[in-house]
Amino acid sequence: MRDLLILGAGPAGMAAATEAARLGLSATLLDEAEGPGGQIYRAITTGGASRAPLLGADYMHGATLAKDLMASPVEQIFTATVWDIAKSAEGVTLTYSRNGQAAQITGKTLLLVTGAIERPVPIPGWTLPGVMTAGAGQILLKASGILPERAVLAGSGPLLYLLAVQMARAGMPPLALVETQSTRDILRAAPLLLPGLRGWRTLLKGLGLLAELRRHGVRRITAATDLAVLGTDHATALRFRAQGRVQEIACATVMLHQGVVPNTQATRALRLDHQWLPRQRAFAPVCDASGATSAPGIYVAGDGSGIAGAKAAADAGRLAALTIAASLGHLTEAARRAQSRAPAARLSAERALRAFLDTAYPVPEAVLRPADGTTVCRCEEITAGQIRNWGRKGAMGPNQLKAFGRPGMGPCQGRSCALTLTELLAETHGSSPAEIGLGRIRPPLKPVTLGELASLHEGDTPL
Amino acid sequence: MKPAFRNLSPEAPCVEILWDGAPLQLPNGANLAGALLAAGIGTFRKTPVSGAPRAPYCMMGSCYDCLVTIAGVTRQACQVTVSAGLVVAPAGGSDA
Numbered sequence A: 001m002r003d004l005l006i007l008g009a010g011p012a013g014m015a016a017a018t019e020a021a022r023l024g025l026s027a028t029l030l031d032e033a034e035g036p037g038g039q040i041y042r043a044i045t046t047g048g049a050s051r052a053p054l055l056g057a058d059y060m061h062g063a064t065l066a067k068d069l070m071a072s073p074v075e076q077i078f079t080a081t082v083w084d085i086a087k088s089a090e091g092v093t094l095t096y097s098r099n100g101q102a103a104q105i106t107g108k109t110l111l112l113v114t115g116a117i118e119r120p121v122p123i124p125g126w127t128l129p130g131v132m133t134a135g136a137g138q139i140l141l142k143a144s145g146i147l148p149e150r151a152v153l154a155g156s157g158p159l160l161y162l163l164a165v166q167m168a169r170a171g172m173p174p175l176a177l178v179e180t181q182s183t184r185d186i187l188r189a190a191p192l193l194l195p196g197l198r199g200w201r202t203l204l205k206g207l208g209l210l211a212e213l214r215r216h217g218v219r220r221i222t223a224a225t226d227l228a229v230l231g232t233d234h235a236t237a238l239r240f241r242a243q244g245r246v247q248e249i250a251c252a253t254v255m256l257h258q259g260v261v262p263n264t265q266a267t268r269a270l271r272l273d274h275q276w277l278p279r280q281r282a283f284a285p286v287c288d289a290s291g292a293t294s295a296p297g298i299y300v301a302g303d304g305s306g307i308a309g310a311k312a313a314a315d316a317g318r319l320a321a322l323t324i325a326a327s328l329g330h331l332t333e334a335a336r337r338a339q340s341r342a343p344a345a346r347l348s349a350e351r352a353l354r355a356f357l358d359t360a361y362p363v364p365e366a367v368l369r370p371a372d373g374t375t376v377c378r379c380e381e382i383t384a385g386q387i388r389n390w391g392r393k394g395a396m397g398p399n400q401l402k403a404f405g406r407p408g409m410g411p412c413q414g415r416s417c418a419l420t421l422t423e424l425l426a427e428t429h430g431s432s433p434a435e436i437g438l439g440r441i442r443p444p445l446k447p448v449t450l451g452e453l454a455s456l457h458e459g460d461t462p463l
Numbered sequence B: 001m002k003p004a005f006r007n008l009s010p011e012a013p014c015v016e017i018l019w020d021g022a023p024l025q026l027p028n029g030a031n032l033a034g035a036l037l038a039a040g041i042g043t044f045r046k047t048p049v050s051g052a053p054r055a056p057y058c059m060m061g062s063c064y065d066c067l068v069t070i071a072g073v074t075r076q077a078c079q080v081t082v083s084a085g086l087v088v089a090p091a092g093g094s095d096a
Helices: A011-022 A048-055 A057-071 A134-144 A158-169 A183-192 A197-215 A265-269 A310-327 A333-351 A354-360 A384-392 A398-404 A418-429 A450-454 B032-038
Strands: A002-007 A027-030 A075-077 A081-087 A092-098 A101-112 A116-118 A131-133 A146-148 A151-156 A176-179 A225-230 A237-242 A245-250 A253-258 A260-262 A274-277 A282-285 A298-300 A375-377 B005-007 B014-019 B022-027 B067-070 B073-076 B087-090
Touching: A002 A011, A002 A092, A002 A310, A011 A027, A011 A057, A011 A310, A027 A101, A048 A057, A048 A134, A048 A158, A057 A310, A081 A265, A101 A310, A101 A450, A116 A134, A116 A253, A131 A134, A134 A146, A134 A151, A134 A158, A134 A253, A134 B032, A146 B032, A151 A158, A151 A237, A158 A176, A158 A197, A158 A253, A176 A237, A183 A354, A197 A333, A197 A354, A260 A282, A298 A310, A310 A333, A375 A418, A384 A398, A384 A418, A398 A418, B005 B032, B022 B032
Parallel strands: A002 A027, A002 A101, A027 A075, A101 A298, A131 A253, A151 A176, A151 A253, B014 B087
Antiparallel strands: A081 A092, A092 A101, A116 A260, A146 B005, A225 A237, A237 A245, A274 A282, B014 B022, B067 B073, B067 B087
16 A cells, blocks of 8 residues: 555646655556646646747746656556545545556545636537637647637636737737726726735736737737627637627637636545635635645645645645655654745745736626526536526525436536536525535546446556 | 648648548547647537537546547547547547
8 A cells, every 4th residue: 555646647746746755655646648747737748848939938847847756756657547536444545447447546645636627618609619718728739739720719817818828929829818807807906916916926927928918919808798609510709798889709719718716526526525715716625734634644735725826736735745744654743844834935925816816807797607598517408597497496406406407417527517506506595605515426537438347456456 | 621720730740540430640649639620620529418519628638528439439539649540430429
């Protein structure tokens, strides 16, 4: 049995694994991708680094984390799809599929660093081919080296600026940025700037991106409302209201973004305590400063425990590794405290600007609680109106909704609709998302074939 | 249809796969979902509920809209690597 299992090879997972190995722990890192990086540093050890001039210095920071990981004795299992996580008296067992076979691996402790997913952006037409997330745009650029020809970026948040700049650097700027935040939102956020000044580096980067966008002549429209993607078999235009009139921009691709939210599939499957984060309008597992959750021996770090970005994730991973090492007797409490000081200080500075960003780029009401006709569950094609109707008929929570229809029960298992279901039920019942909660997640976390199940030898024999 | 995506490094060596029964040249070792998009495949499947067309939305294994079958097994195209001889088809039938 290993000392530590780490699920996810993004910044938090890479930094935690490297730190754990330095402290003498036997650690195993698992990830679904072909190599380390997670989504933010996707393909950092394969093709991504060759596009450094487009992607920028922040992306290349991932190469340092990956190099340190590769130089460490950490056992790394890639292309592994973990579909069950089980607690036992001795520790934790992960069950996963790899190359059509299934296997189990056990550890005394578990660090879940499963990162963030894009917040659902349910607007009319968001299920059409040609509509993607801004995160998808970034992944296509990093992993595949491809960019959309005639794209509109729409929504809100700094990631839209980064993607637009990267596209412009490649000579393929977006047709326009259609942004939902308004000057009023920026003014409302202004008082949060002073307490956020420790995050000045991030702020300067943002201002730099905006200046670069202006230099490239990228058109920006702000305070846009009533966004809808037009098209029958494929996106053909984005329609919106701005400056008092309805406008349309013809395009082949629409990339949507309203920030990212913690990916809670694994932490919810484990029935860890979760809390509602009112400013981020999302749920996250309850944890202390070291990432210790409500379950002994199970830790979280990085964006999966609340959105703070890649730099913060790496330091949160290091802090968790230090605490886990101390809990297993590899480090004295005094040494843990001393070695935690520097990463904790950096983490606090990285988090300082979040309140400003969350307030300056708020999620529009129409995205949180869409109009009745809008599809909210992409898999089962269920509209906001159906959810409200089932709520009025007595569905008090997301689990009861399943008895009325099948929202959250399709292939994605609620990844694309869970937050919307909760927001809609909270609205219908005049309560808060915190009271409504999220639906249950049950194994398998990802689909598994009968062949993979049949190949499983229980125990501790990694593939 | 004109591909909606441009490949920034088109010189990568290609291998032949089958998409919905027809041969297609895709970069060896590339991400399957990205490679299909770059090859001009605009629709990956039709939904079992209403028959609506779908294509990759999240590219990170979360949305399941890029579902295809590979040798008969339903897979997320964004989690598969291109290799010679892959037999790929739209999930849920070949009328996509």
